[in-house]
Amino acid sequence: GDVAVLVPAAGSGVRLGPGAPKALRLLGGEPLLVHAVRRVAAAPSVRVIVVAAPAAEVEAVRELLAAVAPVIVVAGGAERQDSVAAALAVVPADVAIVLVHDAARALTPPELVESVAAAVRGGHPAVIPALPVVDTIKEVGTGETVLGTVDRSVLRSVQTPQGFRHDVLAAAHRACLDAHTDDAGMVEKAGVPVVCVPGSELALKITRPLDLIIAEALLHVP
Numbered sequence: 126g127d128v129a130v131l132v133p134a135a136g137s138g139v140r141l142g143p144g145a146p147k148a149l150r151l152l153g154g155e156p157l158l159v160h161a162v163r164r165v166a167a168a169p170s171v172r173v174i175v176v177a178a179p180a181a182e183v184e185a186v187r188e189l190l191a192a193v194a195p196v197i198v199v200a201g202g203a204e205r206q207d208s209v210a211a212a213l214a215v216v217p218a219d220v221a222i223v224l225v226h227d228a229a230r231a232l233t234p235p236e237l238v239e240s241v242a243a244a245v246r247g248g249h250p251a252v253i254p255a256l257p258v259v260d261t262i263k264e265v266g267t268g269e270t271v272l273g274t275v276d277r278s279v280l281r282s283v284q285t286p287q288g289f290r291h292d293v294l295a296a297a298h299r300a301c302l303d304a305h306t307d308d309a310g311m312v313e314k315a316g317v318p319v320v321c322v323p324g325s326e327l328a329l330k331i332t333r334p335l336d337l338i339i340a341e342a343l344l345h346v347p
């Protein structure tokens with residue numbers, strides 16, 4: 126394999142409601158992080174997996190994942206971007222391709238990991254999985270007044286894993302001083318072209334309680 130996958134898992138899961146850190150919350154009796162790592166490890170291109178765990182849970186996460194796949198576990202940071210940076214820092218220099226994932230996208234199939242990695246290998250410096258937007262999108266002003274309807278045919282909902290040439294992602298992180306909600310945002314700002322490949326409905330981000338119910342149902346989808 127020529128790919129390292131970073132799995133930020135250090136968030137607390139405020140939107141999911143009270144309980145353990147989100148990555149350790151159970152889905153079908155197993156932590157979300159276990160589901161995510163098992164699927165990433167099943168992708169043949171993957172050589173290295175780095176998990177960024179909540180600082181207080183690093184040892185517990187190491188033990189939890191020991192039976193799942195060989196992983197490096199580091200302490201995450203205050204924002205997702207900090208957790209990604211901590212994980213990126215331990216990726217061996219000879220790894221050509223780095224994918225940045227989310228533990229919260231626990232059901233992401235190995236095939237999506239492979240297709241993103243393949244697109245980077247094929248010459249794209251930055252690749253993101255994306256789906257069409259299904260809702261009509263409005264732009265609003267003060268008082269929730271509708272200003273207009275956005276042309277949704279040019280919009281995409283973006284998922285993870287997002288894939289990058291190692292040098293491109295490292296340079297974007299070094300240059301980045303402001304906040305970004307995804308890694309491609311950082312790379313775009315550096316002027317690097319980013320291309321979309323088809324995402325997967327199974328790669329949904331478990332964010333709110335309803336998402337956990339949907340994921341529970343999807344667990345039994347073959």
Ligand code: CTP
Pocket residue numbers: 132133134135136137138139140141147148177201202203204205206208209227228229230330331332
């Ligand atoms: N993440 C992280 N470090 C942080 C914040 C988030 O590693 N400081 C990770 C989360 O663990 C998750 C992914 O980034 O796997 C996507 O973040 P999100 O879905 O927002 O998870 P949380 O931040 O945990 O949830 P919330 O925003 O509801 O608190």
Ligand code: MG
Pocket residue numbers: 136
């Ligand atoms: Mg968050």
